[in-house]
Amino acid sequence: xxxVTQPDIHITVSEGASLELRCNYSYGATPYLFWYVQSxxxxxxxxxxxxxxxxxxxxxxxxxxxxxxxxxSFNLRKPSVHWSDAAEYFCAVGxxxxxxxxxxxxxxxx
Amino acid sequence: NAGVTQTPKxxxxxTGQSMTLQCAQDMNHEYMSWYRQxxxxxxxxxxxxxxxxxxxxxxxxxxxxxxRSTTEDFPLRLLSAAPSQTSVYFCASSSDYGIxxxxxxxxxxxxxxxx
Numbered sequence: 001x002x003x004v005t006q007p008d009i010h011i012t013v014s015e016g017a018s019l020e021l022r023c024n025y026s027y028g029a030t031p032y033l034f035w036y037v038q039s040x041x042x043x044x045x046x047x048x049x050x051x052x053x054x055x056x057x058x059x060x061x062x063x064x065x066x067x068x069x070x071x072x073s074f075n076l077r078k079p080s081v082h083w084s085d086a087a088e089y090f091c092a093v094g095x096x097x098x099x100x101x102x103x104x105x106x107x108x109x110x
Numbered sequence: 111n112a113g114v115t116q117t118p119k120x121x122x123x124x125t126g127q128s129m130t131l132q133c134a135q136d137m138n139h140e141y142m143s144w145y146r147q148x149x150x151x152x153x154x155x156x157x158x159x160x161x162x163x164x165x166x167x168x169x170x171x172x173x174x175x176x177x178r179s180t181t182e183d184f185p186l187r188l189l190s191a192a193p194s195q196t197s198v199y200f201c202a203s204s205s206d207y208g209i210x211x212x213x214x215x216x217x218x219x220x221x222x223x224x225x
Binding site: 004 | 143145152155158200213219
């Protein structure tokens with residue numbers, strides 16, 4: 001069965017500091033991996049996705065994620081956080097059916 | 111394109127009432143799905159459809175019905191609402207079955223409260 005674990009429920013980061021959100025997955029084959037962001041009261045927006053190829057994936061809003069098969073991880077990073085990055089972030093795995101992690105809430109302090 | 115639209119945005123029901131959450135997309139996507147989002151649990155798949163006339167169950171289908179008579183619309187029906195169905199509901203669509211080929215686009219959500 002496929003599943004996703006996001007170990008950090010809540011992260012607080014200062015504006016301008018770097019951010020890393022962890023994601024570990026369980027999947028039987030080559031995984032399709034996604035990161036979504038949800039701003040308060042909004043739907044989900046795709047940040048980036050990994051299907052195959054280069055293990056470092058670039059996304060929108062300056063985010064990137066690295067797929068590490070040996071660690072079953074797909075961590076999301078951003079070098080310098082902006083106040084507008086405060087949101088909830090979801091990692092997901094799957095092909096025809098997505099399984100989502102519980103999410104990580106990011107708070108940005110001035 | 112409007113993308114994926116959902117109505118209503120908010121709804122309050124009493125236990126035992128029925129209602130239909132509407133979802134429509136104008137991208138000619140074959141694949142549509144319904145998720146519910148609960149605190150600390152992420153999104154869980156309720157039902158999905160790979161094309162008009164074809165639906166299947168997801169992870170948490172009990173208490174919900176779906177049908178897909180057209181490519182554009184994928185309504186979710188609650189036959190007899192229960193407090194456990196209080197949640198935020200998201201509809202999503204993508205162009206292919208086997209979403210490795212494409213991205214799922216999400217609607218803005220419907221916030222449902224069952225008293």
